Amino acid sequence: MDVRALLEPIADFFAGFNLPEPVIEWGHPVMMGIVIFVMGSFVGYTGWRGRLAADKEAAIASRSGHRQLAPWMFLFMALGFIGGLLSLVMQGEPIFESPHFWTGTAVLGLLGVNGAISLSQFGGDREGWRMAHAYIGSVALLLMVVHTVLGLKLGLSI
Numbered sequence: 001m002d003v004r005a006l007l008e009p010i011a012d013f014f015a016g017f018n019l020p021e022p023v024i025e026w027g028h029p030v031m032m033g034i035v036i037f038v039m040g041s042f043v044g045y046t047g048w049r050g051r052l053a054a055d056k057e058a059a060i061a062s063r064s065g066h067r068q069l070a071p072w073m074f075l076f077m078a079l080g081f082i083g084g085l086l087s088l089v090m091q092g093e094p095i096f097e098s099p100h101f102w103t104g105t106a107v108l109g110l111l112g113v114n115g116a117i118s119l120s121q122f123g124g125d126r127e128g129w130r131m132a133h134a135y136i137g138s139v140a141l142l143l144m145v146v147h148t149v150l151g152l153k154l155g156l157s158i
Contacts, residue, residue, distance in 0.1 A: 003085070003095060011089040028087045029155055032080045036144045039073040044141045051134055070118075074111050081108055084151075091158055100154045103147035110140040 019027075043066055050063035081104050088095050095101055114136050123129035 004089060007085055007089045011086050014086060015090055024087060024090055025155060025158060028080065028084045029151055032077075032084070032151070033148065035073060035076045035080060036148060039069060039076065040141055040144055043070045043073050044137065047134060047137055051130070067118075071115070074108075074115060077111065078108060081105075093158060098150075098154055100147060100150040103143055103150055107140055107143050107147055110136055110143065114140065 046062040046066040046069070050059050050066055053059040053062060084100075084104065085095060088098070088101075114133055117123070117129055117133045117136070120129070122133060
């Protein structure tokens with residue numbers, strides 16, 4: 001079964017709500033923009049501050065904030081990914097032809113790897129794993145910016 005066939009019944013369910021066209025087209029970008037720029041900025045900032053702060057208490061507080069919000073950001077991004085797919089299906093747009101789809105997939109993959117590194121306790125509290133976590137997260141944040149630009153381009157073309 002292809003992805004579109006799997007998603008069409010769900011998209012039809014949401015289409016039954018008779019949402020205004022701007023909500024269908026721009027709801028996903030607005031909500032994901034908040035997740036990426038507000039949550040993503042906070043998670044990135046607190047992650048790096050936790051690594052670099054000279055004040056040990058500030059570093060601990062930053063790591064705690066990072067640890068508390070990062071899983072929620074991942075969850076909202078995963079839900080937003082599904083919402084974006086449903087939005088494309090509801091608008092009759094192709095899914096796999098969009099670079100926006102592929103950057104979103106890559107972001108979730110990078111964040112998934114980072115989550116696994118964190119859940120492994122950084123490979124037994126190894127500095128190399130902590131460094132990999134920091135740089136993979138930074139690459140994911142940069143890719144989110146590219147993803148946003150591609151999403152805006154996609155939204156304006158529909």
